[in-house]
Amino acid sequence: MKAIVSALICLCLHNTYAQIRVLSVKNVAKEGVNNVALANDYERGNTAAVKEVMNKFSEVVASAFPKDPRPGISIFTQFYLNASGSVDYLIFDVRTGEGYNKDSLDEHSKMAFLAGFENWKVTKSPGRKFSVTSFQNIGKQPVIREVRRGDSSVVDLKSALVFHDTLKVKRLYLNQLELKTLPDVIYRFPNLEELYLGGNELKAVNINMQRLSKLTQLHLQGNQLTNSSFEISPNKTLALLNLKENKFDDIPNVVRESKKLAVLWLGGNPLSALSSRSFRKLKQVRDLNFYKSDIAVLPKGIKKMKNLEVLDLYYNKLEQLPNSIVRLKRLTHFAVSNNQLTSLPKKIDKLKNVHTFYAHHNHLSKLPERIVKMQKLKIMDLGYNWFTTFPAELTAFVNLQELDLSSNNFPDFPEQLLNIKRLDKLYLRGNPFLKEDAEKRYNQQLGLLKNKNIEVFY
Template sequence: MKIFFIVFLLAAGLQLVAQPVVLLQKDVSQTLSQKLKGEYQDVEGPVHQNPHSVQATFENIYRQILQTDKFKEYMAWNMLYLNAEGKIEYLVLSVTRGFRTADGKKEDISVADSLAAAVSTRLAPYLTDFVSRRTIGAKTAIVVFVSFHTQPTREPRARKDSVVNSLSEAMATKDTLKVKTLALGQNLLAGIPEVIYRFPNLEELFLGDNDLETVNLDMARLPKLRHLDLSKNILRDNSIAISKNKSLKLLNLQMNLITDIPRAARNCKKLETLWLGNNRMTGLTNGSFRKLIKVKDVNFYKAELAVLPKGIRKMRGLEVLDLYYNKLETLPKSITKLKRLTHFAVSHNQLTALPKRMDKLKNVHTLYAHHNHLSKLPDRITRMQALHIVDLGYNWLTIFPSELVAFTNLQELDLSSNNFPDFPAQLLQIRKLDKLHLRGNPFLGEDAGRKYSEQLSQLKKKNIEVFY
């Protein structure tokens, strides 16, 4: 009996040790605060946009701890510090009134503090089984907000025979031939349910914001599927299998854990749109782009790209290239081989120059290059007469690029927040323009309207709307 009691105590002790440390924000010492900031990576991107499963878990925990409907205007901020196994080591808690710090009113602060204290003493046992599968491999910090309010009753949506909006509805549907859209996002799915194959005429399948770690899709059983959304799951490079097909046109893989364009994309012989944003696409090579000649729109938004491989030229059918929010300092010369490109978006990078032979991109009509380090434009850009929109805001331009005067079809030009010390007189030579953005330049002081009234008047006479 004594031995049994000792074993029981040891087991209980181990369980207590395994529980996360729950602290109130106001009780976190400066030393611990520095330790947490130093050891746990505060990841931008999909980790901040909490998966539905994580949000649902915490909302359920709070419902068990509190009668949350009694505190409708309050919100709990749970800062989770996760170890490399995805388990919570520390949870730092604060409660506020809405998104504010309790409005500064004593009664609000008192209620908020009381709520935080009550919750903090009861949270730990509910957290022991929690695992953040998306952050496994690195010590990470994420924040989960829980609002104490009753969700408003929504008016029931008019049901369409062609649209199914839940797993239960999918299983209950009798006339399966009419269904063209199956929306199973935020259904806490860990695998693709077999029920999807009940709908042979399915054209759109939405599986976003679930916990899918593997996908094996038999397209022969979904011969009309053209739009597949697998965004915001836990998919990795070799965990996506899509059988060969000629129907799929759009594949959305944003907010997963892939590092390279998956082979599955190449099995979609008529794929036109491939969205890969908010992944860490650090595994791209020249070979990544092969057999994607039909793709017209590729999205690498916030994909942590420091280098874009020259193999991008293989995507010869590309019309839209989105490279927003990456770490690119240069672009490969081969990018000018994309002769069909119409939308070229390279904003929020660290580019110091655009490709010298950009003029080869003669079909580009929209150029977004704001928030870079550009101080001049390539000489031959003047040949890009298809340009309608040019955004060069938030760059390092100190001298007005004379090349801009050559464009005859320009509709909108953004030069906001550059470093022009004086009004660029060459702006008056622009022959055609609808909108001109100049805000945030040094020459625009408080009296800019008076000081440059003559120049602004000339622009307005040309029916140019000026934002300054």
């Protein structure tokens, strides 16, 4: 009788755990599971189902791991769920630094996931097999520092304090060291040309450029600096200033103290106070980066930057560009992607020196007529816009090498593409006319493009 009861218990346990298989990445092959086949067999989940799985995953992780482990832990997971919303397979990979036994950590993770997802179901299942991929960091992650080692470089604070031949040092790397204040040790190196202080916790910086009279590059990205906490003395050497991902709400006034400044990077700052006055006395700047800076309106005063060659406005909230932008006649690289633009300036042809133009992920449905005069264009990206008819203006460009029209709304193959005289690469992926039979249906047109030595991606 006892043997029967024991057998029934074992059978029940087997059935329970047969409902979900939890495997570490390194054991997938050993367990006879083909992860590639699974990925092909399960579709992507819908938004509601994915959100449920992610919320449950976060809940399980929070209960199974310390809140702030040192070193940090990274957990990658792939969920494969059946049509009823239950988890069939959970494949995971746990990564961390020194201080953990990897096998023990894997076993702990496996038991936590088994307990957390056993008999659990998605309430908003799409009614088909689907997969969800997730990645979560817990605690502080190990820092991989970016440094360039060499005879003229010092790469940490300890070395900087004891280094003897200070006159030969040209590059000082004090980045990603959790510095809270600017160390005076920087002034030990009077011939310093590049100073790297990014990825620290600096809330205030005041640099005496008279003591660093040869400094040409200053990198302060990823700190907590504001307009009132950043100071730099007048100089004629600084050429590159990297202030990305701080807390500036405007172009700092002290930037104007660097008379030779050519590169100014302010991306990742909340530039809410940007105005036309912000651009005064910056005529010498050639490269301006406003990437991901929450800019809804670009002030017309940008026209004051007469020597600007590179302008990066990626990932902002622009619905239109100021007409004054066409006054930037030396512009060669122009990036306005990932905004909400519905049109481009009518006199855009005044930007006659632009050869690289990125405007993907906007709401463009037509091009200004005068754009045909921009004959130096070599790369043009209009992907992920709202074009339903092919913009005929594109056929006028004789020097165009790359054209991206991916993920627009062309219902049929744009026949006018065949009129483009010269092109190296053409991207058409994600348009409605590219259905399963597209290659057969448009074989002639695609053939004509390829006969012109155009590499077509569709």
